[in-house]
Amino acid sequence: MNKNKNFISNALVWARKSSPWILHFNSGGCNGCDIEILSLLTPRYDVERFGIxxxxxxxxxxxxxCTGPVTEQVKPRLKRIYDQIPEPKWxxxxxxxxxxxxxFSGAYNILGGIDKLLPVDMYIPGCPCRPETIIDGIMKLVELMR
Ligand code: SF4
Structure with a gap:
């Protein structure tokens, strides 16, 4: 019975590392970074070739x-979405x-970066980030998962 449990858990870990599924959420940015993330899905960058x-x-x-700063308005929604992602999560x-x-720092309705609300595993600075750096960040995060 334990052998079967280990096999299933190893298979789940292998699947997660080989094909990470991502959820994108804009918590209050200008959409510049979102456009770069969407370009990852185009044939030019084609992230599905990495299993993403x-x-x-x-x-x-x-x-x-996450793209954009955390606004007071979006704070409860972002937390709820994070809580709905099953463990382990990044x-x-x-x-x-x-x-x-x-x-947006210092504005009356801005809490700050994502780490003011959630534990962040990796930061990719840039305004906006280039698609290559986003792919590099995801692949480095997959290395961390390993
Ligand atoms: S980092 Fe720059 S491009 Fe990205 S959401 Fe902020 S202002 Fe927009």
């Missing part, structure tokens, strides 16, 4: 990719705004 799949349900995702902050608040 963009998912629309938190319940199926492994990695939460958070990637994409863009200077999600790393530190960026150009």
């Amino acid at each position: 799949l963009k998912e629309s349900s938190p319940r199926h995702a492994d990695i939460l990719i 958070v990637l902050a994409v863009g200077s705004c999600s790393c530190s608040g960026g150009v």
